[in-house]
Amino acid sequence: MDLLAQYVMNGVMLGLMYALVALGFTLFFGVLDVVQFAHGDVLTAGAFAGLAAYAVAFHAGVHSAVPQLLAVVLAATLSMAVLGAVLGRTLVLPLKSAPPLNVLLATLMGGTVLRECIRLFYPGGSQPQRFPALLPSASWSLGRFTLRLDNVLMILAGVALVAGLSLLLRRTRLGLQIRAVAQDEETARSMGIDFRLVVLVTFAIGSGLAAFAGVMHGLYYNEVNFSSGLLLGVIGFSAAVLGGLGSLGGAVLGGFLFAGLQTLGAVALPFASAYKDVFAFAVVILLMTWRPTGLIGEQLGERV
């Protein structure tokens, strides 16, 4: 029972992280019909930006956790928002009229550039870096299961972000513009919406979400690694695909579904936890074979 609770907690944490990444993918696909494969590495870059901010804050004499945490989160999300917009501006928008495969390739390579830059230029970047524990370490015992406050806080924060995004998209003017562009670029433009600005803002938002997920990842595992973004990105993309690219609810659902699959894999194959990823992806591939555009995706038009 306690083991189950542990698994559930773990699954919820991972599911939220994956959902945050998947939301980015689905947003980008919604507004531009593109898959931005550097997104996972943006997550890592965000985590490292947060780490750098912590180091700077620490050396500047900031020693209490709350301002440190604030610095980390702000540095991560804001810097990645900018980076996301830059990536959109330099890699994605210029290739808008090229075959879609080119954007995929360009962003895949762009992600490598990010990853290698972290590995080569961040001090000690090729080794896993300790991520500071900035959240309160209080915990409650429920039987033999320990409920940790930091996990609860992260879950609440993650949920708040997802809710905030939903509010942004449905209640604000910006959100309306984003949805308009996602629906139909031509019409949105003719209605006076600044297409490029909306796209860049969307990239900024999505990347900021990924950065937050990166910080969450660092806080949860107490470490960050230059290569973790690659797998997380592919997982996030799979999650977005499972839920149907372009569907926000689907992205969240997909994130939790993938986390659930990983948990199932870990439970079913306790001898090799690495196999949980193989298991989860195998299921994803099977699901995609059955439903090529996701469980809630649009039907492929042509049957040829």
Added chain:
Amino acid sequence: MTGTAPLLSTRELTRHFGGVVALAGLDLEVRRGELLGLIGPNGSGKTTFFNVLTGIFPPTEGDILFAGASIARSTPQAVYRAGITRTFQRSRLCLELSIFDNLAIGAHGRLEHGFVFNVFRRKALGRQADEIAAAGADLLEVFDPPLARRLHEPMAGVAMIDRRRVEICRALMSRPRLLLLDEPSAGMTADETTRLMDDLLEVRRRFGELTIVLIEHAMSVIQRVTDRCVVLNYGRKLCEGTFAEVSSDPEVRRAYLGLR
């Protein structure tokens, strides 16, 4: 013409796209050897009919009989093998390839595709390539003799009107029984259209039993070349007959001109 079964017939052919009803119980017949005009306002289902017929979309309901066999749920490949080919409303040629390559694609059913033949029996392959080149050149000659001499040029460097000709020839390479032409003269001047239609009639003369269904907007073309017409409106047959009969039908005039 009486007494012989039609080459193609549809029964209650229906196709929905989400909420849109593109074909709504279409019943039509195409008789052997005829040149049938398919006309109707934009969105009346003409191209959708071609797409359903050639297996790109399955029908939501209804049946299609071709030479007695049902092809309603066939794949596009099976439809091709049955002897139906087509051109597309927006020209779909492989611009990266040469004219010859594009024609060879049309002749796919006539080609030898074994690995051993293609990699090792090069002389035989060369002979077959020459055969296809000759057949392609013959077809192109009907439409434009200079085009026939440019067989190995890349498609990208070919003018639009010649591309349409190549597309028609591609559809003829397999010696089909039924040829579907989707607005072949779109974007052409009146003179170019006249010439294209003359060439088409010439091809029909040479090919004997070639049945053609032609989607066209220019009424002068329909009047001149078609044996019969079918008028579509909102996905169903509004009227059929010769052009004279159809153009004087009050329902047709209402649909096209909005007259009450």
Added chain:
Amino acid sequence: MTAYRPALRVLSALALGAVIGILIYGLLAAESEKAVGLVLLAVALTVAAGLRTGVLPRLARAAGSGPLLGSVALAGVVLIAVFHDDPFVLLLVARALLVLVACLGLHVQFADAGVPNFAGAAFFGVGGYTAAVLGAGEIPHLLVLLASGAMAAAVGSLLLLPLLRTRGHYAALITIAFGLLFRTFLEVNEGLGGPQGLKLPGLRILGFAFNDDRQLLGLEVSGFAFYCLAAGVLALGAVWLVRRVERSWLGVSLDAVRLDETAAACFGISLGRWKIAALTLGNAIVGVAGGLSAMMVGFIAPNNFTFQESLVLVSILLLGGLGNLAGLAAAALIVVWVPEKLQPIQEFRYLLFSVLVVLVLVLRPGGLVRRRARQAFGSAAA
């Protein structure tokens, strides 16, 4: 098209082969970083000038593909003879040739059939591990190499159904996931040596051990020279095969599938059959290269077959110009040799290649050299 006199063909082929041979010699012989830099500059200038003035393409056309391949092969043998006792250079040559073969397999899948494969290194690894498992026993090594290819094709067949059902980024996800997880799968698998990997015996054909250094005509010949020859034969064979496939109805059908699936289907082309053929053939080619490579190195471990390495293979295809075999060969040589020759950039090679590919994609989507149109294969052929 004018028919070229045989003498002219031979001369053009020899001239082109000589140019290529000299440039490659310079690249391989250069020791200091300055020298390497100068040679690279010379190569770039020669190629650029040759292309701009049209001299290189005209020579290539005049030579015809057969004589040209023969001339390049001759240049290769000469180079191997020149470096007969330098194992470092010979190893570089062999590695580049095997990478070229692997990229040829990916070329069939990506440039011909239009299916990108982001798990190229994984299939290379499947070939290597097959050689490791089978090579230790009594099975003749030629068969082992064939088995390496067959095994790679077999493993690839697991992905066939998903790849046929999906398109675009969905299909990409499948090979990306496979490429990412292959290493994990190997590391966890103690039966295949786990993270430490496996040892392999050297290649041995009809009693001839490739690993041994020998004395030939009074010269000390490193064992790697024979591996170079083997890799060279494999590369020539692969180039020959791919060209034959492309210049035939097989190539036309693959192009049709790549360029317009709907139209291809409407003319009777079975998309599934052709994609399966391309994927299977491609993976088999990659697998054979992987098998020979593992036997040459004598050792195989999971961390050689990362997703990053798969991306390097794709980068080679893109840098050389998708669809351009000469460009592919040049890119393979540059990508394998330059980081080895310019030690300072070794660490930075992934970064460098990724940046280059991004630049190519954004600035020159057609690759650095344009794709060549198919040569006619009837009597209209030169």
